[in-house]
């Protein structure tokens with residue numbers, strides 16, 4: 163996917179003005195509410211989160227060793243493991259595989275890596291027809307839009323949007339109900355399931371000790387994609403490896419609860435190698451493409467903990483900024499707090515200068531993240547890098563440094579603030595509200611600035627008091 | 637006990653009455669209150685904008701001004717949270733200073749937290765005739781665990797009725813410099829907060845952080861709501877609600 167993050171502010175403004183999008187976004191609350199219920203029912207979720215973080219840390223501490231183990235075990239079971247350094251390399255590897263096996267149609271289940279690699283466009287250019295089979299992704303493909311949420315790709319769309327889209331693209335009479343729309347999509351997709359010769363999936367986890375790819379889905383399309391076509395290609399990030407099946411169990415107790423508020427997803431597949439002699443079904447060939455695309459840059463750095471991420475989406479479901487603007491404003495594959503960290507890290511800080519700023523540091527994300535990623539702290543570190551690399555506007559830096567300079571000089575500060583308070587009070591209206599201040603249009607476009615209540619600072623008023631109220635005056 | 641009042645820069649500039657209300661409450665709790673005259677800002681604007689150096693300098697200043705107090709109390713979860721949960725990060729690799737900073741952190745409290753958990757006051761000076769709703773400001777709530785403390789204290793105010801609003805723990809959109817840098821998103825978040833305040837039907841929204849107060853009040857008035865008062869918890873508890 164092209165990186166559009168540089169346009170964050172204007173895209174956010176458009177999103178706020180988009181009434182349909184705003185209606186769609188209201189659904190995010192539902193995920194958060196359901197999560198709260200299952201977390202309460204679970205009991206000691208905090209300990210589980212700590213275990214989840216520990217599992218991921220254990221994997222990341224010896225990432226190369228676990229990947230080697232995964233590769234060896236997968237190979238022993240007949241799957242080929244390939245590495246891609248960039249998104250382009252992913253696309254090339256997939257195209258090569260398609261050419262080798264003369265594959266013409268690829269059915270796909272959800273894969274964010276495929277978005278990173280812009281795989282659909284590359285496949286189409288190579289005369290392989292890509293068909294998304296996750297309902298949300300299918301709608302995105304028809305609408306020629308990227309997903310706006312990592313687990314609910316069309317959270318930005320209403321039922322009416324989908325009905326209108328299907329009517330146009332399927333050339334069938336318009337339907338009203340979600341169930342009927344889903345049935346229609348299934349009918350259309352069935353043809354593709356039956357005729358596809360290639361299946362492309364993501365991979366939620368890689369299990370090193372067995373060489374397996376674990377897939378977590380709700381619609382069952384993942385099962386079809388990975389078993390029906392002759393060739394299955396799983397594409398996932400190198401950080402997704404975990405040592406053991408037991409580790410997978412720990413993470414599986416966290417993932418559905420955090421993502422959709424389910425105790426378990428409808429389908430959990432653990433795919434180990436292609437069809438064996440005794441198997442009734444399964445692909446003839448299985449490939450696993452492990453993608454770097456910038457991830458090794460985080461390994462061993464002070465940002466490494468971001469690689470713990472299990473892509474549950476809880477951080478965006480609980481983020482008031484995401485809830486206000488939706489996913490597309492973030493401008494790349496990953497939205498919300500995790501995207502605000504990942505996009506600058508994977509695509510370059512200079513390409514996403516506003517994303518580290520797209521947070522009030524309210525902390526709601528860190529509170530729910532199943533693997534305890536301190537997202538606000540990571541965003542702050544990115545802000546520090548922006549300052550180091552002079553990637554913030556000059557006036558902003560001047561203002562901050564002037565404030566800090568003044569705050570270190572109490573006498574000057576007292577004089578300046580005494581003046582400032584009087585000036586601010588003078589420009590307030592009869593109700594004590596200020597409508598505009600220099601350099602403050604960001605604030606005053608949408609609200610007033612309440613003026614100082616008194617024409618004097620606390621410090622001045624306190625110093626004037628005859629009798630100090632108990633104790634020394636500093 | 638000798639309590640240092642960290643007034644906070646916003647209270648100093650915008651609402652000195654809150655500083656005096658805090659002072660009164662601490663004295664009501666039997667504390668000897670000192671107000672170091674040279675205090676300015678805790679350094680949070682710089683820290684959260686990636687300017688570690690200036691935050692470090694201001695943290696040192698706070699340390700020197702307050703480390704001789706038994707406690708440090710601020711009428712702000714945001715500033716108390718800055719000191720308590722973020723100062724140590726600024727002094728990694730400076731073991732001697734870090735030890736001093738950690739002692740400062742351990743004795744730093746948000747006002748309602750201090751009054752309810754440390755001073756354990758039985759009564760409050762204020763009375764209030766009407767209904768209020770309480771907005772949980774983010775730093776106090778998530779960095780310091782300030783949730784039940786202000787409610788316990790408000791329950792001691794004769795005449796006051798608390799009506800909770802929907803989504804009282806959701807950020808109001810202030811976020812320090814965020815409110816200016818991302819003004820459109822910030823205003824929209826404030827708008828959602830105001831709608832919930834309006835829907836609660838309370839006469840006043842009470843909270844513990846001046847940044848959120850200015851944000852919420854500014855947006856309420858812009859929406860044309862001139863009725864709902866925006867009050868700091870210290871003003872209500874001290875009975876110093878200005879007419």
Ligand code: SF4
Nearest residue numbers: 471472474475477531
């Ligand atoms: S950062 Fe945490 S909460 Fe967000 S998607 Fe990743 S695992 Fe889930």
